[in-house]
Every structure is written in C-alpha cells, then in structure tokens.
Amino acid sequence: MMIGLIAAGVLTLSGCSMGASIEKQLSDTLIKMNDSEAEYEKNQTTLSDLEKTEQKLFGETMELTKEDVDELSKNVQELTTSTQDRLKHLESEEASMDEAKKYINQLNKTADDAGEEIKEKILELSTAATERYDLHASFTEQYRKLTSIQQEFYELLEKKDVELATLQSKADEINEQNTVVQSTIEQFNAKTKEVNNLKDALFSSLEADE
Template sequence: MKKTAVALSFFVIFLLTACSGSGIRGDLDQVLNDTFDAEEEYRAVQDDLEKREKTEQQLFEEIMALTQEEQDQVAKQAQTALDSADERLEFLKTEKESMQSAEENFTDIDKVIKAAEEVAVKADVEALKAKMKERFTAHSEFTKAYEKLIERQKELYEMLKKEETTLQLLQEKAAEVNEQNEQVQLAVTAFNEVTKQVNELKDATMKKIDESEE
C-alpha cells in the first residue's frame, strides 16, 4: 500500500460566561449561568474527542506505511481505529445531550424578557435569545456533519481490514473522508463565530442593563 492522507477534525470552543447582579441583570445572570452549567459535559468531552482523533490519525498513517505482507497487523490496527471511532460517537452523544439540556435551560430567558420594562433592554435580551438559538442550531449542524464524518471514517477502516481492498478504492474513500472533514470544519467555524457573537452581545446587554439601573 502507498500512504494516503486523511484529515481528522479538531475544533476550538469559546466558553459562555456570565456575571452577577440583581433585578433584570440578576435574572439574566441566572439563565446564562444555568445554561453554562448545563454545557459542562459538552466541554468535558472535548479533550477525549481530540485524543481519539489524534490516535486515529496516527493509526491510519502507520497502517498506510505497512505492506500487504503485514495484513494481519493492518487489520488489527484498523479495528483499533474502529473502536476509537465508536468511542467518539459516544462522546458526541454526550455532547449533544448536554447542549440539548442547555437549550432547554435557556428557555427561561423568556421570563427575563417578560419582566424587562425598558424597551431597549427588552429588545437587547430578545436579540440575545435569537443569537443563542442560532448558536444551538449551529451546534446541531456541526453534530450532523461530524456524525457523517465518523461514518465515512469507519467505512475506510473497514476497507483497510479487507486484504482485497485496492489502493484506488482506499484513495477514493479517503477523498470522501477529507471532503466531509471540510464540511465539519465549516460547521466548526460557524459555531465558534456565533458563540463569539453571543458573548459580545451578552456583554453589551449587561452593560446596557447596568446603565439603565444606575
């Protein structure tokens, strides 16, 4: 076999932070803190996902450096990569559930909107709500793309286990993996960007609330 490249994904996250306060600010703080806490498991699995991705990349490179005479070793390492991919699916499931819980917690922002008396403050909190909904949607799009990526990678690993698989077929599947990885990276970029916007909007909203309560 000749070595062929396949890129796996890794993404950086921005953390949603909240402040402390009273009144409308305090209520908004509570919603944001509850949402942030609900995302704890989402944040917790990031290192595990990264480690599995790096391990699989290394395994793939080692496999492609082997020869047909070493098929037993190829099959063994390919199975290890498959097991790792399945673990990533479990981590992704945990991440999805964590984000879904956060989204449910964030619905309490409707109470903050209802309680806001100043038109400008109400409008800002509504804008924050809309941006957070956009963020949750962006994460959902990412998970769909990432699940599809893992599916393609597992197909590649299964092909590696079969001695009759040709180099051409491997290269074609690797191209599919790389193409899907590009979609994942686009989804990651979109999610990170909207998360950054959420934090900026949150800061601006808190500042406006502080000014209105002075």
C-alpha cells in the first residue's frame, strides 16, 4: 500500500560552456533551480524510509490477534504518528519545489534576449519545466489524499466490532488511490527526463553557435 518515490534526476549543468551571455544566464538560472530542489531530494529519501518502516509495522500489526489490545493500540498510535511525519516532510518537499518553480520567470526573461531559434528552445524548456512542477503539485495533492485514507484505516483497526468487509472496503480505497499516486509519479519522472533532454539539446545548440 505504501509507495516508494522514484528518484528523479534534477537539472544539472556539467559540461556546459559559460562563454556566451545567454548561456551564462541560463546556467545561473538552472543552478538556482537545482539548488532550490535540494530539500525536495532530501525529503524524497526520508519519505521513502518512513514508508518502508511504516509498511513493516503495518504488517506486524495485521498479525496481532484481538487479545493483543495493548500492542494493537501502541502500533496504531505509531502508524498514525508516521503518517503525520510523512505529511510534514511532504510539506517541506512541496515548499522546495515551489521555490524552484519561481525561476521559470527568469528562463522566460532570458528567452526574450535570445535569437529566434534559441528563444524557441528556451521556451520549450520553460514549458516542460512548468509542467513538471505542476505534476509534482498534483502528486502532493494525491499523496495527501492517500495518507488520509490510510489514517482512516488505522483508526478502524482499533474499533472493537469493526467488520472485515469494512476493512476490506477501506483497503480497496487505499489501493485505488495508490494507483493514482503511482501514475502521477510515472508522469513526473517522464517529464523530468524530457526537461533534462531539452536542457541538454539547448546547451548543445548554444555551444554549436559559439
């Protein structure tokens, strides 16, 4: 039920010449975007670790019997705390990506100073980068929804007379929402590859013009 975020490469600039003014502007902007995403990368790793630990605890909890009341209550509390911790890291990741997105405006300003061919490539990169950040925003929305359903499931585990059908229904909701989250992650990673390919092609064009 838990998801593991696929680590997506962020914008890098190794091997780029810094000679031309346009190239320097682009390099500076992309470096700032990359730096802004540092917290996003850090929180991805932490989220993945929390998810693995929570999944292990969840498996242990599901093996308890009705007689293990104290242990069940303790585990449910730990599971709930874990979901809250994940949301805190998600908020930090979201803030990091929002900060990075602000540099899209600088890309567009650089495009205004470039020749038509390079301008077109910069704007194409800008559009793809914007779509990437929008996909991350969609991911955070869907992830929050997933976490909320998981919390509801954990709360049901402590109810004395909860029916198996009720638990199964909630588990189905989790699986359905997890599918949505995974789909968004796949789209985000595909868009990240597209952004990096466009960035590489742009700098290759700038180097060829020197």
